[in-house]
Amino acid sequence: MARQRTPEGPPPPPAVQKLRIRYAKRGRLRFSSTRDFSRALERALRRAGVPMAFSAGFHPHPLISYANAAPTGTASEAEYLEIRLAERVAPEAVRDALDEALPDGLDVLEVREAAPGALADRLEASEWEVRLRGVRPPQVEPALAAYLALERAETTRVVKSGPRTFDTREPVLDLRVAGVGEDGCAILRMVVRHTTPSVRPDDILTALRAVTGLAPPVPPLVTRLAQGPLRPDRAGVADPLATDEEVVGPEG
Missing domain, CATH: 3.30.70 (Alpha-Beta Plaits)
Incomplete structure (x- = not known):
């Protein structure tokens, strides 16, 4: 029986922070596909010096999760993703550095610490x-x-x-x-x-x-x-990066 290979070197540092990001696709960049954006994002993360956490194994990749991307050719003011970091960083610093590193038309609008639960939900x-x-x-x-x-x-x-x-x-x-x-x-x-x-x-x-x-x-x-999230009147949506208390309001 062949011996199972194991990755060389120490395992990557564990993730210590999860951030949720809202970004926009504007102008000609609305024609960028999800694959186009993921490549641009990974380059921008490297240029911005964001301390990404990586998967283990032979082919480590940055821990990024995409959520419900708009169709190619559609502009958007509300695209979302999550990143996991190996070091804690101020969300505002990530927003500014990442927005500077991405091309015009792919604009980072907001970065927040991830709340409990899955973003997709x-x-x-x-x-x-x-x-x-x-x-x-x-x-x-x-x-x-x-x-x-x-x-x-x-x-x-x-x-x-x-x-x-x-x-x-x-x-x-x-x-x-x-x-x-x-x-x-x-x-x-x-x-x-x-x-x-x-x-x-x-x-x-x-x-x-x-x-x-x-x-x-x-x-x-x-x-x-x-x-x-759907608002109670079902006539609009609330901010998915807000806490449940912010969405519902103090009076419930």
């Missing part, structure tokens, strides 16, 4: 802004009303296992015209509960087109404004 829903370029509010409001009146609105998307048909209507908690752009286009606001498979704004727009014929002449501009 706190990301229950997302709030989205969708700018329907070339579509005026009077054109879209009847379509939204027709969609919201449905019990189901299915669409089909190709996933890793092949084409999959799923309902887009049930996860939609709020869908309305929230404003008008400088060019007169309708600006939609959506609150969508996270499900498996995830229901994305483009899925909802595809279902809208199938049900009502609404078809913007150019691709919409989509931005995730927030993601986190």
Whole structure:
């Protein structure tokens, strides 16, 4: 029987601190994929001198956990990840150094000590802004009303296992015209509960087109404004980096 190899050298230092990070994807960087971002992040962590904790084994890697990344091509003000450090560092220092080391358009907005529990469990829903370029509010409001009146609105998307048909209507908690752009286009606001498979704004727009014929002449501009725990009124989301007391408030 062949002898099992063991990694040479001492094991890496243990993690002593876990930080949660909120960052934004803006401008042209909205087209960066999760893999693109992970490479940029690891380079930035090295340049910023962040004392990362590493996994053990033959191929150590920095201990980074990503949570519910937005689709490629979608801008976001609310992307989240966790890092584990081998030395304690002030979260503000990590925020400033990491933001400086990342390219413009990948912007670190907030760094906090991790609260108890899993970050992914706190990301229950997302709030989205969708700018329907070339579509005026009077054109879209009847379509939204027709969609919201449905019990189901299915669409089909190709996933890793092949084409999959799923309902887009049930996860939609709020869908309305929230404003008008400088060019007169309708600006939609959506609150969508996270499900498996995830229901994305483009899925909802595809279902809208199938049900009502609404078809913007150019691709919409989509931005995730927030993601986190659902508020009690289910009309928005709270800050996932806040404590439960901060989310609910002192009166509960």
